Amino acid sequence: MDLLTVGRRIRHFRKARSLTLEDLGSRVGIAVSQLSLIENGRREPRLTQLESVAQALEVEIGELLVAEPPDPRAALEIELERAQQGALYTGLGLPRVQVSRALPQDVLESLTGLHRELMRRATESIATPEEARRANTELRLQQREQDHYHPEIEREALGLLAVVGHERGALTHHDVARMARHLGFEIIHVGDLPHSTRSVTDLRNGRIYLPPASIPGGHGLRALALQAMAHRVLGHREPASYAEFLLQRLQINYFAAACLMPEPASVQFLTDGKQRRDLAIEDFRDAFGVTHEAAGLRFMNLATTHLGLQVHFLRVGGDGAVQKAYENDGLPLPVDVSGSVEGQFVPRAWAARAAFARTSRTTEFHQITDTPAGTFWCSTQTGTTSSEEFSISVGVRFADSKWFRGRDTRVRGDASRPADAADGTGEELARRWAGYAWPSAKLHAHILSPLPAGTFPGVDDDEVHRFLEKHSAE
Known part of the structure; x- marks a missing residue:
């Protein structure tokens, strides 16, 4: 329950019945100090206490549990209480204002307005591409x-x-x-x-x-x-x-x-596939009627905990730039100086880019790829949106490829050298066109x-x- 709202609703109905805290406390057998804490949202009442309070106030218990404040004044009081409890205000080290009926309406409105503006400015200052x-x-x-x-x-x-x-x-x-x-x-x-x-x-x-x-x-x-x-x-x-x-x-x-893709059914499906040494994201996708990307991400959620497999996931645009990437298998993702991978280009030899050159794209593309961090195997499926091509890749270290369909692929990419193309063509072309492009x-x-x-x-x-x-x- 929302303690602040419940407390303000109790106070609202108590005032409407012209009852003091002492009056209500004596009727329901709750100490005035405890009842005050409940009305101020600082103590959670037991269900039996709520039932007694509702009976004393002559309302249904559901009326006390409604999620909306009972009136505009209470809404402002709740807003100010929450603002003062938030990390933004507590981080300033300023004292809290006691929010009570004695607080003048114009002061209450001014304080809530200041907190709104404080939050707006804080949000504006951090919502930048760099912060994102x-x-x-x-x-x-x-x-x-x-x-x-x-x-x-x-x-x-x-x-x-x-x-x-x-x-x-x-x-x-x-x-x-x-x-x-x-x-x-x-x-x-x-x-x-x-x-x-x-x-x-x-x-x-x-x-x-x-x-x-x-x-x-x-x-x-x-x-x-x-x-x-x-x-x-x-x-x-x-x-x-x-x-x-x-x-x-x-x-x-x-x-x-x-x-x-419920966990029990998904784990059973994937475990059966692993036992047959026939794991395939496309089968997982079709079994639950989802997109290839959703199946790949869900496989990543479950693979390490339930199958003992460390994996990587990539969504790469047609230009080779990373749109989404996760790994716990040590795949050397391209990163910028901040450690971000989004927008970085994967090597041309990776399956995530090599798959775009395929003529037939109806099934998964399998490839073994050598990298500076070792050899990896992955399956890649390409797709299109209204504006671009993209590829979805799910892979593991080569030693774990034995559990997957497509493990016997003869397609191999060499991205083991920093120059992107193992044959040196990239470096040669760079020298040839330096200053002319x-x-x-x-x-x-x-x-x-x-x-x-x-x-x-x-x-x-x-x-x-x-x-x-x-x-x-x-």
Whole structure:
């Protein structure tokens, strides 16, 4: 329960009944000091105490547990309390203001306004590409330390799946809708989502807005709906930093994958494949009706903990630049001076780039690659979006390739030397054209633009609010 809101609702109903703390305390058998702590959100009441308080105030217990503040004044008091509890304010080392009914309304409004502006400026100052890259690098390294596995999220996903009785196979849109209803949400498809969003959740009216359902399938919409639900299931609050925003995004993606590919059924499927020495991401993908990228990431979540395999995952654009990369098998990912991998180019000899030269792309491409850190094996699948090509690679150290389909490939890439091409062609061409090449580079406009500094980085708050206002009236 939200202790601050519950406490303010108790106070609201007590005042409405013209009761003092002493009056209510004597009726329910709670010491005045304890009741005061409960009303100020500093002590969690037992259920029996709440029942007694509700009976004394002549209201249903559900009225005390409603998530909304009882009036505008209480909403401001709760906002100020939370702001003073946050890391941004406590880090300043300033004393806390006692939030009580004695605090004048204009002072309360001024203080909450100052805290909002303080948070806005702090968010604006950190929501830069440099901060984003730094936070993303730290998150990638943290995930490496825990083998990209989150048992607590696995448990939450299984708990929600139990509501609809889903255990294996492809999760249907119907079951996703049932899971949403269990959490108090209705899924609504609209054609005018704000440009900066993939989905919008209306917590007031219990709605999850998604893009129009595609025909046929619309499999990506299952993941979007599950990601939206994950914020509620995992108890997320508005992120206080860009690092927290990225962590929340990782967690909701993980939760969606854990629902689409439940841990018990996935581990059994992969274990059977390993025993047959026939592990294949494409089989894993097809068994659960997900994208190749989702299957590759999910395999990475489970492989080390359940199969004893250290792995790497890459999503690389058609230009050879890394869009997403994780590893715990020692693959020498290209990094910049900050340790970031996004935007760095992988060697041309890696399968992630070599796969683009294939004529037939309907099945996985397998390759053995020599690197300065040793020899690796991987499977790669290419795909396209409306604007670019990309490849998805999942691999292991060569010694572990014995468990996978395609282990007997004769395709081998040599990226063991720093010069990108083992035959020296790259160095030779560089010498030949030094001083004679002057390309007109394509400008990546996003490099010049800071991330919009909304409540959620990259999101236009005003556009979202106008969207919700429009649809809440329908």
